[in-house]
Amino acid sequence: MSEDINTNEQTIRYEDDNIRHLSDMEHVRTRPGMYIGRLGDGSLAEDGIYVLLKEVIDNSxxxxxxxxxxRIEINIDDQLRVSVRDYGRGIPQGKLIEAVSMLNTGGKYDSKAFKKSVGLNGVGIKxxxxxSSRxxxxxxxxxxxxxxxxxxxxxxxxxxEKTDDENGTYIFFEPDNTLFINYQFHxxxxxxxxxxxxxxNTGLAIMYNGRRILSRHGLxxxxxxxxxxxxxxxxxxxxxxxxxxxxxxxxxxGEEYYSFVNGQHTTQGGTHQSAFKEHIAKTIKEFFGKYEYGDIRTGLVAAIAINVEEPMFESQTKIKxxxxxxxxxxGVSINKYVGDFVKQEVDNYLHIHTDVAEVIEQKVKESERERKAMAGVTKIARERAKKANLHNRKLRDCRIHFSDAKNDRKEESCIFITEGDxxxxxxxxxxxxxxxxVFSLxxxxxxxxxxxxxxxxxxxxxxxxxxxxDIEESLDTLRYNKVIVATDADVDGMHIRLLIITFFLQFxxxxxxxxxxxxxQTPLFRVRNRRTKIKNKKVVAEADAKTEGKKTDFITRYCYSEEERINAIQQLGPDPxxxxxxxxxxxxxxxxxxxxxxxxxxEQVTLHKNDQVQKLLEYYMGKNTMERQNFIIDNLVIEEDRPEDVYE
Incomplete structure (x- = not known):
């Protein structure tokens, strides 16, 4: 059997020996994206090293x-090497090797030993x-x-061998740094x-690098x-x-939801979150006998967790x-199960706690008044936006969007918000x-x-x-997974960055x-030197490798910080x-x-649990001018230009 594949350059032979069979471990290493979504270096929460950690912890x-x-003990040494020890039943020893190295092998297929588990596919730990390098x-x-x-x-x-230790499982892994380049756990x-x-999992104690993490009141x-x-x-x-x-x-x-299935954080929601959103608004509306769903959900902050037998997720990373x-x-639908619970329990709660019901109604009325006050403006603006979308000079759109349900690359979609042409x-x-x-301000x-x-x-x-x-109604229709603020690395650029982030935090x-x-993050400096001046053969070899053998007169380093600039000068000197x-x-x-x-x-924009958004915005973007001025004066540092800070 053979066929010829015709290319622009030549005809390539297609023979029997072109057909390869990969072992389980080879397949994972060859196509890691099928199993963990992405590789990355740990600088983003969705990077692969956190998926590896999660797969291990899920079993515990x-x-x-x-x-x-x-209890579960977790240690991460030097932000590189992970060990996880639980005190459960321990993996059955006779099948230990198969359980950690053969795909589609596991103890969770018949739901006898494990009910309502996250990991049912026999893939994660493999x-x-x-x-992992080890x-x-x-x-x-x-x-x-x-x-x-x-x-x-x-x-x-x-x-x-024999042991006196308690029953359970111990896992150690060190992600392969040839795949996860320059990685570290944050x-x-x-x-x-x-x-x-x-x-x-209320009552579960997790010891992380010697520190105890525990919740007594769940959601x-x-x-x-x-x-x-x-x-x-x-x-x-x-x-x-x-x-x-x-x-x-x-x-x-806006609305804010946190949803979980069998302990898995479904960051993109799914059928359970959609059911909760529908029925919480419906129940409150029926309790008061009026109001619109949108007004009821404005300002709502909620969490839902359900346990499902043999859950089906939309990808191996289990985020929806x-x-x-x-x-x-x-055959009981998730929508009905969630709806029946919310209808009965929330309705009962509101009838008993009338003081809470009054506060909810007051909030809903405020949202209704604001919506009606800007109804005319909203209609005009939507018409304007609809016309602009046909030929929006500010937006250079891409082909793949985060809201494209079945596109494998949807999570790569992003939009750069820039200033100026x-x-x-x-x-x-x-x-x-x-x-x-690209969206241009x-x-x-x-x-x-x-x-x-x-x-x-x-x-x-x-x-x-x-x-x-496309976030007017909710994030469910968000068109880009990453919204990237791209401004100059100067004072004006920083100000624009703050104004954009303020807009997002406010609305x-x-x-x-x-x-x-x-x-x-864009480089602050470009440091380069002529190839003939550079003595370090390793630097030259690395530069050649990056340019795929196409020799150039200069070897260039792009530096994102003062430290990187100094290191580049040392590598590429003299007189770069x-x-x-x-x-x-x-x-x-x-x-x-x-x-x-x-x-x-x-650099991801994050909020910590101690961050009070309104207080932060009021301090940095509000009218307390003297307070900010005093802070700047008290913390002002004046640095004189050094001779080496003169750039060409």
């Missing part, structure tokens, strides 16, 4: 859910094994321990993940920790069989639930038109702090930006809280040529392509 959580072990597993059962060591998925040793992301586990604790505005009434926390909800209202725009029923056997021109010419859009946007949402519709730029993102806080907003980039418009499209390509540097 499943033990807790089966009433086997109430992916961790395959993608992987160790030990199963402790009844005075005996079996230990196995792997390197990049290949078994190196297998020993069984404590903020790890702690957020671990806290989510404790919220969903109520989650909302208290995550809310950045004070609740208008005490958090309503209700529990049932296989379902738990918590909610309140705050003085903020696709299941329609609570169990494949009973020169900056947007460079990005537009160098971007990937499939996944990267005219200049400094309006400071929206303290203004009502009416300004979103009255201000043309804000209205067009809202329309481009669309969930966009920030869900981790969609980023700041583009140093250029200080004053704005994005000064960077050529050819150079810019490298800064927004696979090696793009992004």
């Amino acid at each position: 959580i499943d033990e807790f859910k089966m009433n086997a072990g109430d 992916a961790v094994n395959a993608l 992987f160790e597993v030990a199963s402790y059962r009844d005075g005996q321990v079996r230990r196995a060591v792997f390197e990049r998925g290949q078994l190196q040793s297998d020993v069984t 404590n903020d992301f790890v702690e957020n993940m671990l806290r989510n586990y404790t919220y969903l 109520e604790d989650l909302l208290k920790d995550r809310m950045t505005n004070d609740p208008l009434y005490p958090i309503i926390h209700l529990k049932g069989e296989d379902i738990e909800i918590a909610f309140t209202h705050a003085n903020q725009y 639930l696709g299941s329609l029923t609570m169990s494949p056997n009973d 020169s900056a947007s021109g460079s990005i537009t010419k160098s971007r990937d038109v499939n996944t990267q859009a 005219r200049g400094k946007p309006l400071n929206s702090f303290g203004l009502t949402k009416k300004v979103v519709y009255e201000n043309e730029e804000f209205n067009l930006l809202q329309a481009a993102l 669309f806080p969930e966009l920030v809280k869900k981790g969609h907003v980023y700041v583009l 040529e140093i250029t200080r980039f004053k704005g994005l418009g000064e960077i050529s499209p050819e150079e810019f392509a490298g800064f927004i390509g696979p090696d793009i540097r992004l």
Whole structure:
């Protein structure tokens, strides 16, 4: 059997020996994206190393859910190497090797040993094994321990011996740094993940690098920790069989949801979250006998967690639930199950706690009044945005969007918000038109702090930006996974950055809280020197490798900090040529392509549990001028120019 494949250059033979069979571990290493979504270096919460950590912890959580072990010990050494020890039943020792190295092998297929588990596909721990330079597993059962060591998925040793340790499982892994380039675990992301586990598993104690993480009140604790505005009434926390909800209202725009299935944080929601949104609004409307769903949900902050037998997720990373029923056997729909619980429990609560019902109605009335007050403005603005979308000169759109349900690359979609034509021109010419859009601001946007949402519709730029993102109603229709603020690295650029972030925090806080907003990091300096002046052969060799053998007169380093500049000078000296980039418009499209390509540097805009949004905005963007002036005066540092700070 053979065929010829015709290309522009030549005809390539297609023979039997072109057909390859990969082992389980080889397949994971060859196609890691199928198993963990993306690689990355740990600088973003969705990077692959956190998926590896989660896959290991999920197995320990499943033990807790089966009433086997109430503590988990997790250590991360030097932000590189991970160990996880639980005190559950321990992996059955006779099948230990198969359980961690053979795909489609596991103990969760028949739901006898594990009910309502997250990991049902027999894939997760095998992916961790395959993608780690070193992987160790030990199963402790009844005075005996079996230990196995792997390197990049290949078994190196297998020993069984006696032990006095408690039953359970120990996993150690070190992600392969040839795949996860320059990776490191960030404590903020790890702690957020671990806290989510404790919220969903009250009574579970997680020891992280010697520090205890515990939740006593479940989803109520989650909302208290995550809310950045004070609740208008005490958090309503209700529990049932296989379902738990918590909610309140705050003085903020938009809606904010946290949803979980079997302990898995479904960051993109799914059928359970949609059901909750529908029925919480419906129940409150029926209780009062009036009001619109949108007015009821404005300012709502809520969390829902359900347990489902054999859940179906939309990808291996399990961030959106696709299941329609609570169990494949009973046929009870998730929508009905959630709806019945919310209808009964929330309605009962409001009848008993009439003081809370009064506060909710007051909030709904305020939202209704504001909506009606700007109804005329909204209609005009929507018509204007609709016309602009047909030929929006501010938006250079891309082909793939985050809202494209079945596109494998939808999570790559992003939009750069730039200032001025020169900056947007460079990005537009160098971007990937499939996944990267550009929205160009005219200049400094309006400071929206303290203004009502009416300004979103009255201000043309804000209205067009809202329309481009498609977030007027909710984040469910968000068109870009990453909203990237790309401004100059100077005082004016920083001010514009703050104004844009203020706009999002003021009117669309969930966009920030869900981790969609980023700041583009661009180099401050270009340091280069002629190849003939550079003595270090390693530097020259590295430069040649990056240019794929196409020799150039110069070897160039782009530096994002003063430290990187100094290191580049030491590498490329003597007398290198140093250029200080004053704005994005000064960077050529050819150079810019490298800064927004696979090696793009992004800084995620995050909010911590102690951040009070309104207080932050009032301090930095409000009218307390003297307070800010005094702070600046007290912290002002004046540095004299050094001779080496003179750039060509």
